[in-house]
Amino acid sequence: MAERVQPISLSTLGGAAVVALLLVLTLGTLGAVAWRAEEVSALSNNDWSAVRFNLWQAALSAVLSAVCAIPVARALARRQFRGRGVLLTILGAPFILPVIVAVLGLLAVYGRSGIISDMLIWAGLEPISIYGWHGVVLAHVFFNLPLATRLILQGWLSIPAERFRLAQSLGFTSRDIMRHLEWPMLREVLPGVVMVIFLICTTSFAVALALGGGPKATTIELAIYQAFRFDFDLSKAALLGLVQFAICALLALASLGISVPSGQGAGLDRVVPRNDGSVVIDTIAIGVVALFLITPLAMIVAKGVPGLFELNLGILGAAWRSVWVAVASAILTIVMALALALLSRKWGRGVEAVGYLSVAASPLVIGTGLFILTYRWIDPVLLALPVTVVVNAAMSLPFTLRALSPALRQVEDDYGRLASSLNLSGWARLRIVLLPRLRRPLGFGAGLAAALSMGDLGVITLFADPTRATLPLTLYNLMTAYRMDQAFAAALVLLALSLTLFWLFDRGGRVDADV
Amino acid sequence: MLTFESVVVRQGEFTLNADLSIEEGAKVSIIGPSGAGKSTLLSALAGFTSVAQGAICWKGHDIARDASGDRPLAMVFQDSNLFPHLSVAQNVGLGLKPSLKLSSGELDLVKQSLLRVGLEGFEDRKPAALSGGQQSRVALARVLLRDKPLMVLDEPFAALGPALRRDMLALVGEIAQEKGLTVLMVTHDPKDARQLDGDTILVADGVAHAPVPTGPFLDAPPDVLREYLGS
Helix, strand or coil: CCCCCCCCHHHHHHHHHHHHHHHHHHHHHHHHHHHHHHHCCCHHHHHHHHHHHHHHHHHHHHHHHHHHHHHHHHHHHCCCCCCHHHHHHHHHHHHCCCCCHHHHHHHHCCCCHHHHHHHHHHHHCCCCCCCHHHHHHHHHHHHHHHHHHHHHHHHHCCCCCCCHHHHCCCCCHHHHHHHHHHHHHHHHHHHHCCCCCCCCHHCCCCHHCCCCCCCCCCCCHHHHHHHHHHHHCCCEEEHHHHHHHHHHHHHHHHHCCCCCCCCCCCCCCCCCCCCCCHHHHHHHHHHHHHHHHHHHHHHHHHHCCCCHHCHHHHHHHHHHHHHHHHHHHHHHHHHHHHHHHHHHHHHHHHHHHHHHHHHHHHHHHHHHHHHHHHHHCHHHHHHHHHHHHHHHHHHHHHHHHHHHHHHHHHHHHHHHHHHHHCCCCCCHHHHHHHHHHHHHHHHHHHHHHHHHHHCCCCCHHHHHHHHHHCCHHHHHHHCCCCCCCHHHHHHHHHHHHHHHHHHHHHHHHHHHCCC | EEEEEEEEEECEEEEEEEEEECCCEEEEEEEEECCCHHHHHHHHHCCCCCEEEEEEECCCCEEECCCCCCCCCCCCEECCCCCCCEEEEEECCCCCCCCCCCHHHHHHHHHHHHCCCCCCCCCCCCCCHCHHHHHHHHHHHHHHHHHCCCCEECCCCCCCCCHHHHHHHHHHHHHHHHHHHHHEEEEECCHHHHCCCCEEEEECCEECCCEEEHHHHCCCCCCCHHHCCCC
């Protein structure tokens, strides 16, 4: 691009405003919480045990997810079977599945009155309990095994088919193929997979809130929640927030050295037909994982349908609030993502990095920080939902940015010169070239943000006010009150709304899009 | 007159020097080995690559620091000349107004220019519904409306077969004649240069040489070009 002196444009101003907002949200709120803390308290033994638990549950969840995903990915890579496409879709679903819905589904299978306990009692054995560290790890594996499978499957499909053909013509056994083709690929892919899942599990809150707790199963986020909610100990919350930031920053630094997979590779529908390997093992791998993933969701549907007729106004009101929070949050997310992506073309990639800061931030610290910054002027109760909108948008931003930013680069590579030569700049360039060309990633990003926000059980937990509860919070309250019929019905509604919102936005980006 | 006055363009390790002038109304082919800087020369002229030193003057005014769209030239690219999500009429209309808010008089102009390139009645189609040759015609219809004194083509019509390419080059020649345009065209095919007639600029080893008449130049090409052409 020819450099030329330009007046500061509206998009630069907008982008700079978004950068400022994100810096305030992620770092500013942490500072505000620390500043308001009346006395500096050191982390107690309990807090340190939360940090330790956080690290080892994340490590265990990451390693278990990755290891269990290997046989599944291998089976998917080399077998073509009926329902393979459906299974791949299901493997993509946990990302937009509300955490609390999945937890309820897992309870229905592994809980004290779940189907497995029922079978054990029937056989004269003790029922099992899902509460505790193993429940937290189980839920994390439920969420991340699919992600790991997709990432490792990508690795498998990145091995050229010619190599397998060559291996066959050289008379390789399965063991030889493993040693010469598959193991080198896995060594490349696995560290990144483990790293991504470790990061996801490090900042986990809703799972720990619902299934963990106590000295042996408290994550850092949960400890932050307890510091606010029960002790109102701001300095402890700020310290824990800093510890979380530090862990995530270390992870980010460590990940510079290894290739972190993008998770967006297309073409998972390809199969490299091979005549090695055991059909039995592959069938078991696929069968077990399908059962593991589908049963909890099937339980939600089965147990939720009868209760649908007993939904009360409280639940429906919460559903309505959640929908508009999700839609507002989705719109805010794509506006911020677009502004950041545009600004990073002028000021460099560092701008985009600001958008990824929220990966390390604690939504609870952000929420509390916002209250501390504003409570003198605005009634905190009025801010509950607006704050939820903003925090959810910031938390969804990294995923949306990841979809949007490469797409914007592609559009500028393909059409930037043509647009410049036609004097398309500023608003006209955005309206005539960029927005129409970016409809797909924008729709996908908005769908993702809407679904994540719809299912979010994070910052909203700081407010107990039932007149402002979102559907996930209402569902959590129903669960803790053991009103299970209503809980399952509410979970079914929440699940349906999340999937519908994602589908609508994503679809909106695809219809009529001229490639 | 279009003048490159001691122009130096740097792209990483690569440097291109140009010191030459082109008469108004001339038809100039730019030819040379791959990677020698043909497209860099065009990029500098169009404003996609900044000039490190020197001036590019059109009628005595230095345009080397103007924004791409403000320079006195209309571009035809190798490919991606049309926005796939806009109709033919909109793609052409962009040549009149980037905002695409066209008056009925301007819509008439769009119609006329489509008529001129033989695409009457194609207004509402999308580029995907056109053949390669028709897409090139749409790009030329837009050049007509841009009303700029220079027409700059970067290896145009590369995706077309030989016969279609000949037709399109003939259309370029006619349009240039009618509107009195100065034409600059990068090509790797000496046949295109011969058909355009006029002059040729040789770009080789980081230097853009002054234009010389095409016919005699191609009849006795210098060694560096002979090697590239393989003749």
